[in-house]
Amino acid sequence: MTKMLGAGEPPTVLHLTEAEVLCEPEVRPQEAVDLDRPLRGCFVTGTDTEVGKTVITAGLLHALAQQGLRVAGYKPVAAGAVWQAAASGPGGHWLNDDVETLHAASNIALTRAEVCPCLLEEACAPHLAARLEGGRIEPALLIAGAHRLMPRCDALVVEGVGGFCVPLVEPEALADGGTALDAAAAGVGAITGAAHPAIDSGWGADDLAMALDLPVILVVGLRLGCINHALLTAEAVAARGLRLAGWVANRIEPTMPHAQLNIDTLTRALQQRHDAPLLGVVSYHAPATAARVAGELDIDAVRDALGLY
């Protein structure tokens, strides 16, 4: 299921778990995880893919680090990686922009495999990338990865995958009974049909958010159509019993007409319907660095939203 790598040898089929670990010289032994201990931090979702989830996640990490908090970025699943050979000698590692950005914005020592336990080579929908690579995404691994980081930090900022309801595991993959091995490697029990009533319809980013049970922050990429996407996403979050803790307006288009009117409409609607405050309006930046984004977030509102007093 998971291809093991030889030292320094770029694989043709990418790892779902252990292979990345083999590329990480500084990897720590797998500790037992306490899945019952609540997580602190937030789950960052977006109105779509490419709306600025990574940029805002990095900005949140930077802003919280400036407050003296120990923070870790977590990207449970990333799709799209290229092999980066070591400058000298054998070895190297898989490179993914989101993982690199969250790794750099975290202020505790993390391996790339800790930031992202499931890195897929193909840059496409994650469940398809996994299928193309001959494996499947293991929910237990993604959940355990978050819990494993928590004891070492004050806040975990989790970047979701794609939009809020993107599928991660196809129903037939969950039903094939092959979860036990990877779940054991993750130090947790297998995800079973009994534990997950939605198993018949697969398992997605929304199920992951529910399993992590973190307050949700919605990144709205300001462009035509974003009002509808934002309201639909907010409804989906609420329908799953999660708290929409706030939202960030992100100016991904420098010349969007009537951007402020869009922001005003959403500010009213998300506050009235979901009690979700605006946490910041992030300008178009070239480049949109974590420090620049952090400077435009209302840190008091962010701390409030995350329950970090």
Ligand SMILES: Nc1ncnc2c1ncn2[C@@H]1O[C@H](COP(=O)(O)OP(=O)(O)O)[C@@H](O)[C@H]1O
């Ligand atoms: N405020 C911004 N100003 C300029 N470019 C931005 C801004 N926010 C995001 N981008 C750019 O838009 C692209 C998508 O952002 P990213 O954070 O990767 O989105 P996502 O994580 O939702 O897929 C990236 O190239 C990023 O640099």
Ligand SMILES: [Mg+2]
């Ligand atoms: Mg991203």
